[in-house]
Amino acid sequence: MQTPLPTRAPQAPAIRLESVLVLLGLSLAMAIFAPNFVSLGNFLNILLATSVIGVLAIAATLVLSSAGLDLSLGSVLAVAGVVAGVLGVNLGLPWPLGIAGGLLAGMLLGAVNGLLIARAGIPAFIVTLGMLSAGRGLALLVADGKPVYGLPAALTFLGQGRLLGVPLPVWIFLALVVIFHLILSRTRFGRYTLVIGDNEMAARVTGIDVERHKIWLYVLSGGLAGLAGLLFAARVNAADPTAGVGYELSAITAAVIGGTNLFGGRGTVVGTLIGALIMGVLQNGLNLMAVASFYQQVAIGTVLVLAVWLDRIRDRRKP
């Protein structure tokens, strides 16, 4: 029986319209009520303030899309920062070694997460909760409990330098958004990530090496957290072992506001960018209006729940 297929249905959008509307509405409200919100400088401020959490949120998007979880992002961020600091300052090694060491430390902790999750079969929640604690302890051990100050100029340039007037961390963050958006949506690696999160058995029986894939995902997540750690340390010119406490939750919040399914199978990095910007605009605007930070936390929690609620309503309307 032959029925002509109707002409193409629209492709699933990379960004949910709702989240863009929320971002625009929020920006409009801030433009009206927050003094000095509309300016190039403030716009760059928002992006700069978003960049560290944003890099972590890219990692969260990848891992959540595979129905995984990485609660150790904030701790790994701190480990990478202090490793770079100790190598570059305390041991006086050349700065590229410090950067490489920080990134490698992040990837190594990610590999430990991935091996325990994929090979030993321990739930990601438990493994990364363990790493949340162990990583923090490691950061304090490596740094001997106190921040490392006076980072090499090349490293601080990474956090404080500007290119065409735009801060370097913003360039790095936006470049990573583009790269990882393409990886998640257009490469086999990205598609398998979503399929594993959608139906792990389907991935297995169609010949996808699920275990190896998961290990690489956590290595990537650790590497991104490491890079975020370098950016953070460079911006504040100190490698602080207590940096990034609770950042993993902000990263997960940004990903979920941006449309990533907490239970896997759906997620886009551009969506996460919007999610992170919603949080950034909210915080920045409320700051400019001199609203106490306690209220900001209430506002972000509310936006998170609202975003998921909207998503639910939309899914229920579909066939």
Place this chain on the structure above:
Amino acid sequence: MTLLEVKNVTKRFGAVEVLGGVSLRLQPGEVLGLLGDNGAGKSTLMKIVSGVYPPDSGQVFFGGHPIPYPQHSPRQARRLGIEMIYQDLALAKQQDVAANIFLGREPVYRWLGWWPMVDKARMEREAQAALERLGARIPSVRYPVGALSGGQQQSVAIARALSFNPRLVIMDEPTAALAVREVEHVLELIRELKRQGIGVILISHRLPDVFAVTDRILVLRQGRVVADQPTAQTTMQAVVGHIVGAH
């Protein structure tokens, strides 16, 4: 030449012996009905062939060559031309139809001559052609599979198995979730595979379907072969007797 030969395969899960020395042969273009009660070992036997599990002992030959366990994997099996349609269909429900049909075999092109990117346009075009060949009615290859009906999802699973020139197609309860007209369609498809010289193993509880399309019927009970006869030389009553152990 024998397409598939299973020799004395055993498998246990913990204390449970699921397969206790099973042997079978399948020729190209032959349709074998694999029957048995729940827990008789049908699915386990087929998952050994399709590379999900290795056997504990025994050998499997495909096209005359021994399958090397435990390196055999679903990926290897598909490379050899062994396709399995699973009872739960093994579809990724949030991904679209085209993605599911090409799962694990996405065509790529080199972006800027370097970065391998999934060729979505080609995937959609070929997925649509595959579905049209099957006569499946799917609104669009861009729909997420979870939005389709049970019969449509079945078509996607079948299209995935048939799109890459298989030599052996294993179907685990392909008609269980289908409407009457859709069942007829699947049976016709099996006949078409037979005409093309593809071997088919059909696992089903629906005896009328099995008798309608198979050449031979093999019954498993408690992990052992209790009957292996040409379909024309047996009756539903006899087969039911073998399944429940009344002989």
